Amino acid sequence: MWLGLVPFLIMVLLFQLIPVLSMLTGSLKPASGAGISFGFYARILQSAYYMQAIKNSLLISAASSAIGIVVGLACAYAITRFPARTRDRLLMFSNMTSNFSGVPLAFAYIVLLGSNGVFTLLFKQWGWSVFGGFDLYSWSGLVLVYVYFQVPLALLLLYPAFYAIRDQWREAASLLGASRWQFWTSVGLPVLSPAVFGTMGILFANAMGAYATAYALVGGNYNLLAVRIGSLVAGDVVNQPQLGNALAVILALSTLLAVFLNHKMTQRARRLDAAFVAGPRPVRKRRRPPRPLNAAAAVAGKEEL
Amino acid sequence: MDAPIKRTGAAPRALMLLLMIYLLLPLMATCIYAFARDWQTTVLPERWTLEWFGGMFKDLRFMESLWNSLYLCLIAVAFSLLVMLPAVFVITVYMPRLESLMKGLVVLPYAVPGVVAAVGLIRAYSSGPLNIAGTAYILLGAYFVIVLPYMYQGIRNSLLTVSAGPLLAAAELLGAGRMRAFASVVLPNIWPGVLVSALLSFSVLFGEFALTNMLVGGQIQTIQVYLYHRMGESGHLASAIAITYFVFILLLSALLMKLGQKVNGGLKR
Helix, strand or coil: CHHHHHHHHHHHHHHHHHHHHHHHHHHHCCCCCCCCCCHHHHHHHHCHHHHHHHHHHHHHHHHHHHHHHHHHHHHHHHHHCCCHHHHHHHHHHHHHHCCCCCHHHHHHHHHHHCCCCHHHHHHHHHCCHHHCCCCCCCHHHHHHHHHHHHHHHHHHHHHHHHHHCCHHHHHHHHHCCCCHHHHHHHHHHHHHHHHHHHHHHHHHHHHHHCCHHHHHHHCCCCCCHHHHHHHHHHCCCCCCHHHHHHHHHHHHHHHHHHHHHHHHHHHHHHHHHHHHHHCCCCCCCCCCCCCCCHHHHHHHHCCCC | CCCCCCCCCHHHHHHHHHHHHHHHHHHHHHHHHHHEEECCCCCCCCEECCHHHHHHHHCHHHHHHHHHHHHHHHHHHHHHHHHHHHHHHHHHHHCHHHHHHHHHHHHHHHHCCHHHHHHHHHHHHCCCCCCCCCCHHHHHHHHHHHHHHHHHHHHHHHHHHCCHHHHHHHHHHCCCCHHHHHHHHHHHHHHHHHHHHHHHHHHHHHCCCHHHHHHHCCCCCCHHHHHHHHHCCCHHHHHHHHHHHHHHHHHHHHHHHHHHHHHHHHHHC
16 A cells, blocks of 8 residues: 555655755855855855845845736626626636736747837837837836736635625625625725735745746846846856855745745634624525636746746 | 615616626636737728637647646646645634634635745745755646645535544444545545635636746746737637637636535535
8 A cells, every 4th residue: 555655656756855945055155165044145145246136036036926916806806796697708818818827928028029029110100209218128027027927816816705705794784884895904805905915925936936938038137036046056157156045045035934924814714704604594505606617716926937 | 696686776786797808808808809800990890710729729739728727727626625624624623723823824825826826935945955946846846835725615615514523433433544534534424615726726726827937937838828928929729729728728717616505515414
């Protein structure tokens, strides 16, 4: 019986545990000799260049996740207003387009807004100078492209949370004289908050780890953590693979932390839900709860590979 | 439908329309670009052509990269099935207490970005007893890890929904050996669900870029790596490749959805 587990354990050991361990030890090895040293981490902390890469990655991830959350919330609310059939179709559509990520996505945006992009040339011809300052290969361009793959993911993760808000609460609030605005700020958003923060974690990790889109769009011209790591260990001229290990550990820590946040928030949401179920049962039937979209969620869960 | 039918307001409709336009815009642009002879300063191109698609199929390097992608993904998925089926089966049916441990191992690749995984793999296998850096073997190992979460979830769910434990006990009671019971009773029952996760894994691997490019980018070109190299040369040709790739993935996910519905529908009855 144990025999069935042996190949699995060997594969996991060889291609998951040993590489992670190797990366950790590599990042803690001194430049010469034996022992443990935090020399590479110290060098990263002292290097303005690598600190800028980390800062850029954090900022772009935070900005694209925040925008993704806001757009996702609005769209998730809108999508729950449709009948179940239409809603499922809309979700399917949004998931379909999320297959369009990584290199093809970067390319599509270059066609649209690159230096010879269709819109760039059209705007120039029409004299719309407002967009003249826009540069796809800069901070704002990267955020724009990242948001594209964040929105469908945010939508998919957020819309089930809206079904936790019961219609009766809205009616009770309005009977007690609350305006719509008051209802959303004091009842709606607090109930949604675990889902919002949890989704934020996933989106943030997604953006931090995004390599394909950034690599295809800006290459080495914009200082990002993931792209920097790539060029350190597998670039044309591999000069400091050790430094790459330490940077990779930092990146992994940030995404693990973000995913951990999601885990905590899911637990909290579940507790909240359990508390409501344990309380007095709602008299009226809830709206039809969303059908689980497991396969789709799994794909969208990792937008960037 | 048991929900009270409410008319959807104008605001949600408008918002959804905007979202659809936003999501479709890059796709449409790539598609138009792939069929345009030249597209400069007009809203739509003035002349259309199929020559980019023709050129794509005449390009030997494209065909080679497509072939590379197909067989690497196929081998990886088949190998993963071979390893994961018995493992998940043993854990789910005989050692449910180890499930949380296995789950922890299996969801780890989900939280670790491809770039980080590549760094570890390169360091572990560029020297020493197992020097396989830059070969297809290291890529297949990496692919195995990428599809772990999908394979585990899919196989485990199928096993639970067909209640593999009792099924197996019944088969053994009727005199079938353990291996025979697994092969001729459990396997045919979980097959549809397993097929869905295999297809899902395939489409995930087909779109993989980070690990492939970092591990074997210089040695083996998959369709994604090839597309990356072609981007700078001819925009129209790259568009044609991107659109072909997307249509292929679309067909695959449509098939996936159909199968998924069938599996779920079959269970409800």
